[in-house]
Structure formats: C-alpha cells, structure tokens
Amino acid sequence: MELVEKFKRFLKEDGKSPKTVQSYVGDIEGFVIYLKTMGVEFRGELRRFHITSFRNHLIEKSYQTATINKKINSLRCFNQYLIKSGLAEETVVDLRKDRMKVAFGSEKQVEVFSEKQVEMMLFYIQNHEKFNTDIG
Numbered sequence: 001m002e003l004v005e006k007f008k009r010f011l012k013e014d015g016k017s018p019k020t021v022q023s024y025v026g027d028i029e030g031f032v033i034y035l036k037t038m039g040v041e042f043r044g045e046l047r048r049f050h051i052t053s054f055r056n057h058l059i060e061k062s063y064q065t066a067t068i069n070k071k072i073n074s075l076r077c078f079n080q081y082l083i084k085s086g087l088a089e090e091t092v093v094d095l096r097k098d099r100m101k102v103a104f105g106s107e108k109q110v111e112v113f114s115e116k117q118v119e120m121m122l123f124y125i126q127n128h129e130k131f132n133t134d135i136g
Contacts, residue, residue: 027074
C-alpha cells in the first residue's frame with residue numbers, strides 16, 4: 001500500500017534504524033491486513049474503534065503483552081505520521097488506554113474475558129433480580 005511505503009520513507013528520513021523501520025512497517029501492514037479481514041479498506045483514516053478492535057484481536061490470538069504493546073507503539077507512531085502529513089486531524093491511539101498493563105513481577109499476560117463472556121455477565125447483572133438464586 002502506498003501510504004505504508006510513505007510511512008516507511010518517513011521513518012528512514014527520521015533516522016530510525018533499519019530494524020525499527022522493519023518492525024513498525026510490519027506492524028502497520030498487519031493492522032491493515034486485519035482491517036481488510038474485517039471488511040474495512042484502509043485509506044488513512046484511523047478510527048478509535050479500529051485500534052481497540054485490533055488490540056482485542058491480538059489478545060484473543062494470545063499475543064504476548066510486550067508484543068501487543070510494541071504494535072500499539074507502532075500504531076501511535078503511524079497516527080503521528082498521519083497527523084504530520086495532514087492526513088489525519090486527531091490522535092486516536094492513547095498509550096495509557098491501549099497498552100497492556102503488566103502486574104509488577106508478572107511475566108504472563110492477564111486473562112481477559114471474551115466479548116461473549118462480558119455480554120453474558122452484563123446480561124446477568126442487569127437482570128439478576130429475575131434469576132432464582134435459591135437452591136432449596
């Protein structure tokens with residue numbers, strides 16, 4: 001995609017190391033492919049929903065926390081590039097919200113509920129008075 005190639009040139013001109021350029025560009029290409037599988041043709045418009053959906057996809061695919069955070073960092077850099085290039089007006093990647101939190105001393109990713117599990121819990125919470133909890 002032409003936009004990703006322009007981003008690659010921008011990173012090189014900005015003095016990023018070849019490994020960093022390769023990593024960032026690979027992450028953005030993966031994001032664009034993900035969007036395509038979701039029926040979205042990426043033309044430079046980053047949406048907040050796309051970021052959170054991609055992050056949830058990575059979690060469900062059991063990516064390591066450090067890998068997810070690296071991909072979020074790449075997306076933030078790409079978001080900044082789009083703004084500097086006049087292709088976007090707002091920052092939609094928020095590192096405080098989007099990066100995975102890691103408990104101190106924890107090497108493993110925390111378990112996350114699936115959307116279906118969350119939906120079931122919300123249904124129960126909103127309708128708990130209708131459920132008979134007496135076992136007797």
